[in-house]
Amino acid sequence: MKIKSSYLPYFLVLPAFAYLLFFVGYPLVQALYIAFTQNGQLSLATVRKTFADPYFWEALKYTIALAGVIVPSQVGLALILALGVNRVFKGKDFTIYALTIPLTISDVAAGLIWYSMLSPSGFLNKLLLNIGIINNPIYFFGYQYRHMEFLAIVLAELWRATSIVFVIILAGLQMISREYLEAAEVFGADYWTRLKKIVIPLLKPSIQSALIIRTLFAMQIFGIVWILAGRDIPILAGEGFYRLTELKEYDVASIYALVIAGLSILLGALYIKFMKAEYLEVKR
Amino acid sequence: MSRKMSFGGVLILVLLGAIVSGCIGGEKTTTPTTTEQVTLTWLSTQLNPPEERAFVQEQLLTEFKDQTGIEVNFIPISYSDMATRLEAEEQTGEVTINLIADLHGGLDFFASKGWLEDLSGKTLEGRTFISTFEKYATIGGKKVYIPWMSATYVMVVNKKAFEYLPDGLTQEDVMKGTEKWTYDALLEWAKNLKEATGQPQLGFPAGPKGLLHRFLHGYIYPSFTGYQAKNFDSPEAVEMWKYLRDLWQYVNPASTTWDAMGEPLLRGEVLIAWDHTARIKNAIETNPDQFVVVPVPRGPKGRGFILVVAGLAIPKGAPNADEAWKLIDYLTKPETQVKILENVGFFPTVQEATGAIPSGPLKILAEGVAAQSATPDAVVAMIPNLGEKGGQFTNAYRTAFERIVLKGEDPEAVVKELGPQVRKLFEEMGQEIP
16 A cells, blocks of 8 residues: 555654543543533632642642752762763773663662661661761651651652763763864863863753753652652642542642643743753854 | 543443344343353452452352352452442342442441342351451341451550560550550550660551551540540540640651551561551561560540451342352351451451461461450441542541641640531531441
8 A cells, every 4th residue: 555655754643643642632631621620610619629738839849849959969960970971981881880770770669778778777877876976866757857858858869860860961971072172172271161161061952851851750759759758748749649549539639730740841841941952063 | 530431331331232132132041040150240349459359269269169160250349339330220120230248338338228138037057257247237137248358457566565564564464455455554665665775666657558547536536535536526535636646756757658567567667566457467477476466555435446347248139149148158158268368368257267267477467356356345446438538537537647746736726627527528428427
């Protein structure tokens, strides 16, 4: 059978389009319907109910706070690691492999690993007790220790998800032509100048992708918080899940899902608008 | 989602209908003869997780078929779906369900609607049902279900903790659940433990998926106020919350992150814990020498605890009622009950089965459960059957806990605010407030 070549692209896109329609479009419409109707009538009752719940605002606050702490730290850390690895030295490949190992571990598993490390009888406390730095174990978990739980989540997320940023940035670094750097060197630019004037601007597309990916994932952060802090630290995805599975409040859970989707779209749009990638060739 | 599912279901039914009427429409079965294969339809809200389902289908029902030649179609279903289907069948008079398995609350509701067969006249040989279960299964003078499996929530004690018992309390008192094993004694004990070991040694499953709310409405509330919900905002309840706040000083703070107590017990993070039997089973199986299961303490109004009872009932007008009764007979046999306990951790409802449990971890559990059920001051609580509103009911208790114990709000103000909400749930469902 011959297909007219002008239709071919549409045929090729069709499966992806059907997939999106069914698995993203349909649930989205359904969520909107559940969230904004009551007994078949258009209604804002669920929205009011959700916004009146202090848990919602706490969840919003903590989700943004976690993203605000985790994402910049990850990008900074990944940049340092990538710059460190992006040179010739013995054991370079091994270092890269070691740094990307956490990529293979799910967030729940990572949560459990960190839980057992940080628990009162865990590795960290045992170590500190044995070398005599502390006399009583440090508590990381429990409602009374929410700031420590926050710290534990940040540590676990840095450990688990920095590698994805690292991989993206390293790939970006390796694409930068050595000619630019060599030319700069010839003209006497030192390391910092080269970093500031050449490497970082050329890395912008990579940093942008990494930022978008990480920020969007940060809006959906769930497993690690759920394992390490339960509902002591409420987060949007966690509260949506709790409302759905424990309270059977499908309408409120839909609002949570829509808030996460809305925030993701908004942040994605902001990044694209304010972080226009620069290309040296174009910018004369 | 359910909309889509039911649409799919209708589609399948229509297709099936077309096939059946097209192929064998002429010789539609009317009276089952002896040679004909009977297939029972068994709807169950219990044993629905995949591994439990596999146990039912591959072990229980295969053996039943070998013994009787009767096929059983086991259909795991949610409570609300079961209620809808049963109502539809009872109202149209075309009953296809032969047997249902559900918790006491659900069966109680079905019985009140008159959808269940009265099983009073029937007898089962060679087994004595535990009297508490027998009592609850008789509703309005009718025997509406046969008690099948039970579960409860207990306390697990690491034997090391017995070294720090407070004055006047013996290990015997705790194991048997005597008068002296009170919530005040628990407080003293927990305090001793913290002072002696430097760390809080008591644990509760207060994480988001933990069952702390069951402890609140089914254990400590009845123990202090005599009721689960009726005295939610009484002065006794305020006293209870003050007690719980005192106790919480000796509770491991990480409790708010724990969903089940098996792991923390095994890791040695706590020496005493309260939880559902199924959720501490792994700890006892891993280290049977280290742990004992004991009854919960008593409060001023008695020893409140929850009994979860699952029963088997025959819908009114069910076809093949005799075969369904044979299945009930098989499922309540002591051997079958022990097999259920071994595989899925639900406890027997017949006395003969309790004696038949081989010694080991399960015996430790069963003995603790039996000791708790047998305490003379028992205030038995059944989990209220509020359907979709069940989440809101438990959430009220959890909210009270968070606000009073964790955030330190005034207990009186909080219970006064939440009490009417709790009572309203029962009023909306047309149920008596427990």
